[in-house]
Every structure is written in structure tokens, then in C-alpha cells.
Amino acid sequence: MLWLLASTCVRGLGGRGGSRRLVSRGRARPVAGLCDPSRRLSRQASDAPRNQPPSPEFVARSVGICSMMRLPVQATPEGLDAAFVGVPLDIGTSNRPGARFGPRRIREESVLLRTTNPSTGAVPFQFLRVADLGDVNVNLYNLQDSCRLIQADYQKIVAAGCVPLTLGGDHTITYPILQAIAEKHGPVGLVHVDAHMDTADKALGEKLYHGTPFRRCVDEGLLDCKRVVQIGIRGSSTTLDTYRYSRSQGFRVVLAEDCWLKSLVPLMGEVRQQMGGRPIYISFDIDGLDPAYAPGTGTPEIAGLTPSQKGGWSYLPLSKPFLVPASFLEHTPFLCFACFQLFTCKMEALEIIRGCQGLNVVGCDLVEVSPPYDPSGNTALVAANLLFEMLCVLPKVTVA
Numbered sequence: 001m002l003w004l005l006a007s008t009c010v011r012g013l014g015g016r017g018g019s020r021r022l023v024s025r026g027r028a029r030p031v032a033g034l035c036d037p038s039r040r041l042s043r044q045a046s047d048a049p050r051n052q053p054p055s056p057e058f059v060a061r062s063v064g065i066c067s068m069m070r071l072p073v074q075a076t077p078e079g080l081d082a083a084f085v086g087v088p089l090d091i092g093t094s095n096r097p098g099a100r101f102g103p104r105r106i107r108e109e110s111v112l113l114r115t116t117n118p119s120t121g122a123v124p125f126q127f128l129r130v131a132d133l134g135d136v137n138v139n140l141y142n143l144q145d146s147c148r149l150i151q152a153d154y155q156k157i158v159a160a161g162c163v164p165l166t167l168g169g170d171h172t173i174t175y176p177i178l179q180a181i182a183e184k185h186g187p188v189g190l191v192h193v194d195a196h197m198d199t200a201d202k203a204l205g206e207k208l209y210h211g212t213p214f215r216r217c218v219d220e221g222l223l224d225c226k227r228v229v230q231i232g233i234r235g236s237s238t239t240l241d242t243y244r245y246s247r248s249q250g251f252r253v254v255l256a257e258d259c260w261l262k263s264l265v266p267l268m269g270e271v272r273q274q275m276g277g278r279p280i281y282i283s284f285d286i287d288g289l290d291p292a293y294a295p296g297t298g299t300p301e302i303a304g305l306t307p308s309q310k311g312g313w314s315y316l317p318l319s320k321p322f323l324v325p326a327s328f329l330e331h332t333p334f335l336c337f338a339c340f341q342l343f344t345c346k347m348e349a350l351e352i353i354r355g356c357q358g359l360n361v362v363g364c365d366l367v368e369v370s371p372p373y374d375p376s377g378n379t380a381l382v383a384a385n386l387l388f389e390m391l392c393v394l395p396k397v398t399v400a
Contacts, residue, residue: 051071051129062111067132069132069384070110071132072132076133077157077162078160081129082130084133084166085133085135085136085164085167088101088104088169089140089168089169090102091140092143092172094209094298096297096373098372099169100140103168105369122399127396136153147175155183158183163361163362164364167387168367169365171367171368172209174214175216177363177365181362185279187221187223187224188223188227190223190227190280190281191229191283191352192214192229192230193232193283193288193352194231194287195234195285195299196235196285197230198210198211199245210298227274229252230254231267232289233253252274264355268351268356272359275359280356280359281362282363283365286369289305295378297379298368350389356393361390
């Protein structure tokens with residue numbers, strides 16, 4: 001179904017010895033252990049052995065195939081509660097390409113991730129059986145055909161009862177993914193973090209590209225429009241009524257400036273009430289963050305989810321003001337801007353995702369990471385962490 005990363009699964013560690021098998025070339029061939037098909041198909045996900053990313057205490061981070069969090073690579077979604085899936089497509093971009101390399105770089109940076117989330121009390125691998133399903137084998141010469149291929153693969157994933165967490169890829173991919181998800185769940189709610197609303201009708205005569213996915217979703221009845229919220233919207237436009245279409249459909253549009261200098265916890269409390277207990281989808285475009293902190297993206301917009309500076313003080317969007325004296329800013333400007341603002345940028349993103357805890361999340365994606373525009377890898381590192389946070393808020397995960 002999916003084009004896999006290597007020929008064997010990375011086995012979860014049951015002890016200090018772990019797995020020491022080398023991978024060979026070609027397509028995935030399950031081996032004995034956690035990915036053994038005979039074990040997978042004879043059990044339900046709830047009582048099957050659960051995969052664990054190998055601990056760096058026992059296996060060096062540079063060891064193993066390049067899978068998300070070094071999880072097992074599996075050929076099919078059977079027996080899984082959730083799975084990471086790559087969609088390396090960027091032929092729907094309108095500006096800078098490169099998002100086709102996003103899934104691979106996110107996987108590379110995910111080697112730093114561990115199994116638990118002490119901040120939220122989530123230990124997802126105790127409750128979920130998770131694997132990496134590799135990449136959808138997209139057609140880089142035909143966007144319509146790629147969408148067909150994506151929809152077909154996700155239909156199989158969703159039909160197996162597996163929640164997909166997608167590594168993009170440009171934002172076009174969300175449209176065929178939601179086609180597959182809505183086929184099972186009906187119209188879904190949407191938590192959409194982005195600099196752009198992606199509700200254009202067409203460009204250059206084409207009705208399908210990364211600026212139109214949610215317009216196409218509305219056209220096909222894939223979204224429950226009264227349960228759609230778009231957060232972080234900003235940037236220049238061709239008209240003054242750029243938000244008109246979204247608001248006319250019933251979407252809640254939260255502009256980036258409405259997020260400045262404040263915690264987003266109250267907003268997410270309202271969002272949880274709006275979404276209720278019905279299925280929702282999370283779509284996070286990395287350009288929702290300010291390009292100073294996530295530069296590796298195709299359509300960056302300034303003034304994203306970051307704090308503002310006033311006078312001689314640096315304000316952080318916490319529930320209680322946190323102030324940095326002007327003398328500190330004067331002597332350590334790089335630390336203030338590169339560290340404090342980076343922290344708060346990520347924190348706003350975390351507040352949004354963690355605010356989805358308790359909701360009926362049936363799928364997630366993280367899109368528009370373009371590694372060529374961030375050689376440091378920081379954008380992909382942020383993306384990997386946000387995907388882990390999404391895993392931690394899936395419905396079966398109980399927090400301590």
C-alpha cells in the first residue's frame with residue numbers, strides 16, 4: 001500500500017540488549033517480533049504488544065533506519081491504533097518548493113524525541129500501538145493523480161481503525177486525506193493553524209493547489225463548518241475582505257494579532273466547547289509560526305505566533321506577565337530574541353495542540369516543512385515535536 005522506508009521493522013526494545021538486526025534494501029519484510037504479521041493479525045490493537053521507540057540509553061540515536069521516532073516500519077495499518085505517514089508532495093505549492101523533502105527531514109529530527117510527555121502526563125505508547133507506515137507513493141508529475149493515490153491509501157488506513165498522523169508535504173494533501181476521513185466519520189470539525197486560510201477558489205485557472213484545500217472540502221461537504229476554527233491568520237492580501245469566505249461559511253477566524261501577548265489556553269477552552277464530542281481533524285501548517293523560528297517553509301509570513309516587544313521590556317504570553325529588564329536585553333540581545341521568543345513561539349503552538357486534549361481527534365497533519373530553506377533543521381525539529389504532541393492528545397491516551 002505505502003512505499004516503505006526499509007525492508008525490515010525496527011523492533012521495540014524489551015531490555016538492554018534490544019534489536020541488533022541490520023536493515024537490507026528493498027520493500028518492508030516484517031521480521032519476528034513486534035511487527036510479525038502472525039502476531040499482528042491475531043490480536044486487536046488494544047491487547048497487542050505495543051511498540052516502543054528505542055531508548056538512547058541502550059541504542060545510539062544514529063543507529064537504525066530513518067523512521068518517525070525510530071518506531072517500527074509496518075507495511076499495513078492492521079493492528080495499529082495510530083500511525084505516522086509521510087506524503088512527500090510539493091507540486092501544489094505557489095511559491096518556494098521543497099516540502100517533498102519534509103517527511104524525511106522530520107523523521108531525521110525525530111530521533112531526539114522520547115516516549116513520555118512529563119508536561120502533560122501523557123505516555124502515549126502505553127495506550128497506543130503505533131508504527132511508521134512509510135510514504136504514500138505520490139505522482140510528482142500529476143497533482144490530481146497524487147490526490148487520488150493519497151485518498152486511496154488513507155481510505156485503507158482509516159478503515160483499519162488507525163488514526164493517521166501525517167508528515168507533509170504541501171497543504172494540498174489535506175484535501176484527499178479529509179476525503180478519506182469524511183467517508184468514515186462524516187463531516188468533521190477542524191482545528192487549522194496557519195498563516196493562510198487556504199480557501200481560495202483557484203489560481204492560474206487551477207482549482208487544486210495548496211491555497212484551495214479547504215474550499216474544496218467545503219464544496220464536497222467534508223467539513224462541519226460550524227466546528228471549524230482557523231488560528232494564526234495574517235499577512236498581506238489582494239482584497240480587504242480576505243476573511244469573508246471563511247466567515248460566511250461559519251468558520252471562526254482567529255487572527256495572529258489576536259494571539260499576541262496572551263495565553264491561548266482560554267481560546268482553546270472555547271474551541272473545545274465548540275467542537276464537542278464529534279470527530280475533529282487537526283491541520284497544522286508550519287508557517288503558522290513566525291519565520292524567524294520556523295524559516296523552512298514555502299510561504300512565510302512575518303508576525304506569526306510570537307510575542308511582541310514593548311519599550312525596554314520583553315513580554316512573554318503567559319498567564320502572569322514575565323518581564324525581562326532592559327539591562328538584560330541590552331547585554332544579551334541574541335539570547336532574548338533567539339531563546340525567549342523561540343520558547344514562546346513553540347509554547348503558543350503547544351497550547352493549541354494540548355488544548356485539543358479530550359477531543360475526538362480522528363486525524364492530524366503537519367505540513368509545509370521545506371528543509372532546503374532551513375539547513376539547521378530547526379523547522380523540522382519543531383515539526384517533529386508538534387507531531388509527538390498530537391500523538392499525546394489522541395482519544396485513547398489517558399494523562400496522569
